[in-house]
Amino acid sequence: MSAAHLSLEESAGFDRSIIDYVQRAAATGLYEIRGLGAKRKVPHFDDLVFLGASLSRYPLEGYREKCSTRTVLGGRYASKPLELEIPITIAGMSFGALSANVKEALGRAASELGTSTTTGDGGMTSEERGSSKTLVYQCLPSRYGFDPDDVRRADAIEIVIGQGAKPGGGGMLLGQKVNPRVARMRTLPEGVDQRSACRHPDWTGPDDLAIKIRELREITDWEKPIYVKVGATRVFNDVKLAVHAGADVVVVDGMQGGTAATQTVFIEHVGIPTLAALRQAVDALDDLNMRGQVQLIISGGIRTGADVAKALAMGADAVSIGQGVLMALGCNSDSYVHNGQHVSAVADYNALGTAPGFCHHCHTGRCPVGVTTQDPVLEQRLQPAIGARRVRNYLKTMNMELTTIARACGKQDVHHLEREDLVALSVEAAAMARVPLAGTQWIPGM
C-alpha cells in the first residue's frame, strides 16, 4: 500500500450529512429550518407498477376512445359540490410563502384546466380569487386573515388540522417574508418571525370539530363543500373521525408533502409516507361504508401522471400537488425568464449556499427564481403569464399520462382504476399498499 493512500470509508451512522448536522448544531445552537419536503427515501408510488391489459383484460384505444377525468367533490352535504375537469388539484400554499404573482399564475393555470386552487395560511388575496375559477379557502389554526366575506366568496372550505410535512406543528414564516402587505393581511408586526398556532383557537377534538363544521355550513347556507385536511400519522382513525365530524371531503397529506418553512427534524421524522397513508385512509372509508359519499384527496410527493394514476387506483378520488407545481414554475431551475431570455440564477443559489437541484431555501425569502419570495425585485422573476403556461402544461401532461395508463388498463374513466390493477416492486410497498409483490400473490401480513 502506498503512503499516499487516502482512507475514505464513510460511516453509515455518522455519514457526511450527520456530521454536517452535528457541526451546524454545535455552531448555532438552533435547529435547522428549511422548505420543501422529506428528502429521505421512503416507499412511494414508484414502488408500484400497473398490470396493463393483455389477454385477460381488454384495453381501450390509446388515442381515440374517450376516457373521462371528470371529478366531483363534496356532494355529501353541500348543495354546490365542486365539479372539476381533472382529478389533479393545486394544494394550499400561502400568500406570504408564495408571491402574489405565483398565486395568480396558479389560479390561471387551474382555471384553464378546470381544476381548483387552494389558499393557505395568511388569507385569500384578490389576485388568487380573481384568477381562480374554483378556489378552496383554508381555515387554519392561525386564522390569519380569516374573513367571513372570503368564506362566502370561496367555492369550498378546507379545515386544516395538519400538514404532512409537520403533523402536530403550526406554520412558520420568517421575518424576511413578512413584508407590509403580508403583515397587514395577518395582523402581525412587519418583519416578525411568525410562528402560527398548531391548535385551532375555538375547538378541541373531534366532537368540537363536528360543531365547527356545522357553524361553517350555517354561515355558507349549506352550499359549500367542507374539506378536512390531516397530516398523515394515525390515518385510519383520523379519517374516520373526520367523516364522523361531517366532512364532505377528507384530504390526507403524507410525509413527503412540502412546506415553506419547517424544522428539518419535523420534515424528516414525523408522519408516515403517502403510500401507507393512502391505504389506511381508503380502509377507513371502506370501514364506514363511505366510499363514494365522502371523497378522498391524497397529497404529499405526487409528481407525475403515473403517481396520479396509482393514487386513483389505490382509491383516492383526486390528488393535490404543491411542490410539483412550484417546480413547474421554475423551482430549482438554473435560470429564470426575463424579457423572453433565460437568465442564469446560479449565482443567487450559490449566495444561499446551495445550487440548482439542491435548493430547499424557501424559508429565506430569497428564492432565486422568484417563486417563494416577497422581495419586490425577485418576485418579478416569475411573471404570471409565463408561470400559468408552465403550470398548465405540467397539469395537462400529467392528465394525459393518467388517461394513457387508464386506457391501457381498459378503463373509460380514470376513477375506474382499481387496486387490482397494481402490483408492488418491493416488500415494503407491498405491505404498505397491500397489493401483491410483482409476480406473486403475496401481500405481506395478509
Next chain:
Amino acid sequence: MAHLNQAPALEESVREFDLASTTVRELNRYLHKDLPAADAPRVVVTHPDGAHSIACGLDAPVDVEVHGHVGYYVAGMNKHARVTVHGNAGPGAAENMMSGFVRIRGYASTSAGASARGGCLVIEGDASLRCGISLKGADIVVGGSVGSFSAFMAQAGRMVICGDAGDALGDSLYEAVIYVRGEVKSLGADARFEPMSAEDRKVVAELLGIAGFKHDPAEFRRIASARQLYHWNADANQEY
C-alpha cells in the same frame, strides 16, 4: 335568571323565532337572506336551549336578542350585527367577529372572542379558558374573571378584565393589550406588566363605558408583550 326564554312584548316589525318549534337553519337563513330592508331590523330568538351557531355569519346591521342559553359559536364571524344573549354562551362566542357588538349577559365558555378581528364583545359574567385567544383587533370586556391561557397569541385589539385572570395570561402576545383589575395567577411567556399611561386609562374608561361597567380605570394594570419572542434567537433557550 328570571328573564330566560321570556321575550318582551314585541312590536309588529320585530320577527320572532321560537327555536322550540323552528330550526337554527330557518333562523340563520332568514338572517342571511330575508332580512327586511328597513333600518336596523330586530329579531328575537326564544328557547335556544343550548343550540349551536345561532346568528352566525351575519352581515347586516340587524339587532338580534336571544332569550336563554346558547351553545357554541353564537354570533360567530359576526359583521355589523348587534347580538345580545340573555343567558350563558357556549364555546367560541363571537369567534372571528369582524365588526358589530355582541353582549353575553351571563357567563361565556371557552374561547370567547377567539381570533376576533373587530367589533366589541362584552361578557357580563366570567369567561372560561382561552378568552380572546388569537385576538386580531376586536375589543373584549369581561365583567368577571377569565380562565387560563386567555389572550394566548393575541395579535391586536384590547381586552379589559374586571375580575381575576388564570394562568399564562397573554402567552406569546403580539401587539394586543390587556387591562386587568384583579389578580393574575401567572403571566404567559413574553407577557409583562407595564405602567398605565393616561392614554391607557382613557382606553379603559371608554371600554368600561361601552360595556356599562362602573369601575375606576385607575384600578387596572396593563399587560403587553415584551417582544422578546418576535425573532428567532439562539440564546432564547427555545422557550417558544
